[in-house]
Amino acid sequence: MKLAAFQSGLAAALLDQDAKLALASQPAFAVYRNTVMKGCLYALEANYPSVARLVGSDWFRAAAAIYVTTRPPRDGRMLNYGADFPDFLAGFEPAGDLPYLPGVARLDQAWTQAHVAADADPIDGAWLAALSPEALGNVRIAPHPAARWQWFADAPIYTIWQRNRSASDNADEIAWLGEGALLTRPQDAVIWREASLADCAFLDACAEGMPLADAAVAAVTAQADADIADLLFGLLRAGALIVAPSTESTS
Template identity: 45%
Template structure:
């Protein structure tokens, strides 16, 4: 057998997913055997089942048959390379965005994005939440300079022009999507607290604020950016909602060290 083991494994996976001209030499002889189709079908079915589990709201919107057909096409284009199937489908929302049969459903890719964000929140590492007492002990000047770091188990997203959150939350909770849905932009916040994942709507300013926090901006700087996009924002209400959702990680204590010159 020519080539390295890694090259053979890559070629084997490619052959499993029907990539043209992917098999050569000894591998071509293996692929030509009738039993190889069993491996191929098993892999594709496993991928489709994983995508169904990872994108439940997207599947409910389009139905099991439509979803299975799209998932099978995706699996042939992008088979899993490594890691558990819980992580499979990272770019499935992008696939749906460019999938021709999905063009009549402009919100479908966004719904799949929220399914993906739910998975990321679910699998994120645990972190202590910022204590209100730690904030209360700071002076106004200190608090203004304080950066608030979003927790690993927190995700947020703004969807311009599309009511993606309303569609996703209704579908995820297995409720009927309102027929008189207002076609406008929506934001969403997903968080995990005490092992439970919750979600709520989030204004554009809230998404901007969290973007700034994630970029390391101070509380004052982040709030100014939020107020720029939404001057009528009730910032105290926004911050209260985020703190109640456990949005921020515990503050990292700062220490001052005294440097001594060598004698």
Template identity: 40%
Template sequence: MNSQAEFVAALLDPERDCPADLKTWNGSDPAARFAVYRNNVLSSLIDALAASFPVVQQLVGETFFRAMAAVYVRHSPPRTRILADYGADFPAFIQGFAPAASLPYLADVARLELLRIRAYHAADAAPLDADALATALAAPERLASLLLRLQPALGLLDSAFAVVSLWAAHQGALTLAEVDLDQAQCALVLRNGLEVEVLGIRSGDAVLIQALLQGRPLGAATQLALACDPAFDLGACLAHLLRAGAITHCAYDTQRPLP
């Protein structure tokens, strides 16, 4: 192991000794200085995770969260200088973290918070003018081949747990006592100006949106949504997306629609 790799490994592992060739400019004890630096780095990374996953921390408490985050940090050091990107695999880590097994919904709450971060930092995209979509929808014979592009900030989460309600409870919109944790919910995350919104949507709506994100034309996407939810309402779903500014472009597919 080269000296740089040894330094990084020792920095995130308190069981390792201070690198042997480490020197200080003023002749002070390198091990003592390194211990302070190690603690500051670890604390900074844990603080970054706490800022990115505030609801997760509220659900488990600060002490448990910081202990869990410390384990994560030691096994998953940052791979970029941008701390806002740190923690991309934190939800997967939580799902496999045995001490958190009694909270099976915790990983999905973390996934929802990660989608909010990505939405906040996503590229800007002007919403489609309502008249443009109305014109496209006025040609029913061509609806099946209509392609809709959605804003880059949009994200979806299909959860077996009440993640939207949990999120709302921690924003003061309802109480935790009102939340049925085992109620499956689909979350739509998008940005409206500088505000990131978390909205609960029907399963059929989520299937349609996912299909549109995959580049499927409206006809095929609608069939998939109806197969999932026979009560799916295409008009209501499109109106909801349009009001939210989620649709940015529409065009007709010149190729054969995806099945």
């Protein structure tokens, strides 16, 4: 057997109980198989802690074991493992009574993405305040590289997620309304807060390269009662905005 074929067979056998590789029949091979499986389960649990806390470790590991056998790691950086785990949960029949679970998983994933994203200097509010009204409307700002945001129209995903992410003992009843989430990392630590529909529409527009005036229109179109001044202040305070590269290069 050629080395490449052996390596491929060995990798497959580590997660396949029915593998035909001769080495896999050896009793000691089970030790390696168990080690690999446990490593994958621990990685998923570390990458999706809110999901694990919400459903309990036993349920999570049973679901994760099924995921691991069908979607083994393809990257040695286990921080990246489980990129499609939220989609897996969305189609996982035992999670059918937990329709909010994929959304919670997506926010866990957003935390990891924010954690490893590139650094950048957030916009200083004083810089915006110094612009003329015309320049302010035409300026292009962009989401911080670490900013992650999402609107969940059908469920209070952010509240469910943040209570489990922070291991909160808050037992107050959750209002079953749509809500959004914004995660950022302006400095060393990931921070998060609830996001309005207008926040998400504004950030979407900025990500598409729209000037600030058009992004404001998009926010108000999405949410008619949005206060653009408050919205902008909140995003600046969260460190969620940077000067768009093209704007920065011409200033």
